[in-house]
Amino acid sequence: MSEDVPHAHVHAHDAQSQAHAHEHGTGSPPEPDGQPWIELEHLHYRYPDGTDALRGVDLAVARGEKVALIGPNGAGKSTLMLHLNGILEPTHGRVRVGGVTVNRGSVGRIRAQVGLVFQDPDDQLFSPTVLEDVAFGPLHMGVPEEQIHALVERALGAVGMSGSERRRPHHLSLGQRKRVAMASVLSMDPSVLVFDEPSAGLDPRGRRELIDLMRTMPQTMLVATHDMRLVAEVMPRSVVMDDGVVVADGPTERILADAALLEAHGLERP
């Protein structure tokens, strides 16, 4: 993949997606100044076995912001991500996306707004062909069939996988599967992308392609990762979590320069 191609695709995608959102009325009205796009208020979550995974998380992310979520294993990053589109419901507190509170009534709308990309693409790509996987979201959102093929084509184009509709997921490389997994949420035209360990298991070239791709994507992004170089290159803002709470939040440059902070929470400098 050349570095220029995804740029072109993604910008085209951006312009189209904005237009698409307005003409169908699925996009929210432009936010008032300073109003965050994602808002977590006093988020608590206790797993059925009694473990407190989140103990009061407050976080606000502006539209278009790219935020890294870093912290040791078990800090609550994945649990937090599953709250962003209502897969998990908070024990206390609330989640708002685009001004809409996530609850049973709004979960359908929220899932169209927030695309979750899971760590293992084999969990996300469960259909016999790439086409069916990328079409799964739009089909279940009730998008008319005639429009779906165009959405699929655009989503695959945005991740540099054009023309792979008829391929089978298990015939693709890990890097390709990761990109198809991204396409499978991009086809739903979300305003927020949430990634769990996007670079895990990729070889240097696959990782480089992924980083270039993520830098050019216009969506609001929340990325849980241990890959500090990815954080340094793509995310201007970092949030450090440990033991179910946010322990630091600020510009990535400052966070990654704070050796004492990183060491205290089992992280390392890039």
Next chain:
Amino acid sequence: MHAADARLKFVLVIGSIVAIALVPPGAFPALGVAFAALMVASASAHLGPFRLARGAFIALPFLLAAVPLIFLREGDPLGTLRLGPVDLTVHGEGLRAFGTIAAKSWLSVQAALLLTYTTPFHELVDALRKLRVPEVMVAIIGFMYRYLAVLSEEVGRLMRARASRSAAAPGRRAGGSLAWRARVTGGMVGTLFLHSYERSERIHSAMLARGFTGTFRHFHGRPLTGGEWLAGALIVVALVTFELAAQRWLPRL
């Protein structure tokens, strides 16, 4: 053959298997006709005339179950084998029944192979759905197809991990007892089950995250054309004619 609609091929193959199964015992000429038809189909699918016939031998071991028929189905005794205290009498009637079963199963497997060799699996899954097979079953088959490769890779990793720790110290018997090895294998199966179970939960989350609410939705695809309906009708007529010939007109041995 490769380009034909999977729904037609599915009806043809399942219909053929049913028709072959209903052929009366000893109707070898009818089974010969079926074999000839399969050879023609195989050749027209660019598989070569004998590819199916060879491939179908894979089901041969299952025929062992029918071997006792040779001795148990009475009539027309041909001779007796003496095996110590047991006398086994070979009956002509039993031999005929066994031969029929052997030929039928061999031909049925050929028909099934024809379908799998000429149809990509996802088209087959789609065809099942359009033929109104219950969605739950189709979904299970689809998931099985998707995750069989993932699962077998996982088995491969577990086996390699075990093999790399199955060392032998000089002068000692390695490998442990049978019971111990069985326990290790049991543990591996358990691990595999747990991994698959956890994966299924993650897959479910991934489905929910993309708007799944409990009912599957699919592309409607194209309806059958007039020509395809005609081909379907011809298939049914041909199969019924074959069955009548086998039951009424063709000789039996």
